[in-house]
Amino acid sequence: MYFGVITLFPEMIDAVTKFGVTRRACENGLIKVDCINPRDYTEDKFGNVDDKPYGGGPGMLMQVQPLRDALRVARSQAPKDTKVVCMSPQGVQLNHSLVTDIHSWGSVILIAGRYEGIDERVLQKEVDLEVSVGDYVLSGGELPAMCIIDAVSRMVPGVLGNIQNAQEDSFAQGLLHFPQYTRPEEIDGMRVPEVLMSGNHEKIRNWRLQQCLGRTYERRPDLLKNRVLTKLERKLLDEYLQEHDF
Numbered sequence: 001m002y003f004g005v006i007t008l009f010p011e012m013i014d015a016v017t018k019f020g021v022t023r024r025a026c027e028n029g030l031i032k033v034d035c036i037n038p039r040d041y042t043e044d045k046f047g048n049v050d051d052k053p054y055g056g057g058p059g060m061l062m063q064v065q066p067l068r069d070a071l072r073v074a075r076s077q078a079p080k081d082t083k084v085v086c087m088s089p090q091g092v093q094l095n096h097s098l099v100t101d102i103h104s105w106g107s108v109i110l111i112a113g114r115y116e117g118i119d120e121r122v123l124q125k126e127v128d129l130e131v132s133v134g135d136y137v138l139s140g141g142e143l144p145a146m147c148i149i150d151a152v153s154r155m156v157p158g159v160l161g162n163i164q165n166a167q168e169d170s171f172a173q174g175l176l177h178f179p180q181y182t183r184p185e186e187i188d189g190m191r192v193p194e195v196l197m198s199g200n201h202e203k204i205r206n207w208r209l210q211q212c213l214g215r216t217y218e219r220r221p222d223l224l225k226n227r228v229l230t231k232l233e234r235k236l237l238d239e240y241l242q243e244h245d246f
């Protein structure tokens, strides 16, 4: 998977290329992350990439020319016809389905803006999709871009210990994840649920599915709205709701 990142702060992207499973994925050649800095493509001798907004208003905007030329370089380094995504609060909400789509593209160029935003003509002419990681404003698009790099990289075969992790990821099943425990069996008066130490894999699988369903019902009922429950799932959820006095 190829990621091109247009950013004024390429060092920030070290957070995904120099740590954890994504670092190993870079070292193994499973993913490639290129940073292109618009400041390297400014035409004025002061290296300005921003200017005041027409029509007035607070702050500065990123100008077209440095972004356009940085994108040109990014496209030349990326596979042919790589799509361009701009990180923005005005974008479609990132979710498991969109992460899966971006993974299926095989490559993506991510624009991480700064200041108050970027000139609309860049969006008009260069951007295929605006994507938001949530309804809040950040100082730059780098953190949202790294969310995409991390989430998409986890779908690349070989990046995670075993592919099952990615499939088991909560949203892969459309449900929230079950609670997880590790040693010791008891600490501070809190015990691990007995079923998890029973060695009965069928019971453990059912308990985990029940927890996924119950927690999703309690915390994210919207995720259950369009889900047709199997007979077993319906039974497990009803049991959970009774046990939890719903």
Ligand SMILES: NC(=O)c1ccc(N[C@@H]2CC[C@@H](O)C2)nc1
Binding pocket: 087, 088, 089, 112, 113, 114, 115, 116, 117, 118, 131, 132, 133, 134, 135, 136, 137, 138, 139, 140, 141, 144
């Ligand atoms: N919710 C989000 O995904 C998001 C994305 C970008 C962002 N801020 C950048 C800085 C200037 C403009 O390019 C947009 N804030 C929030």
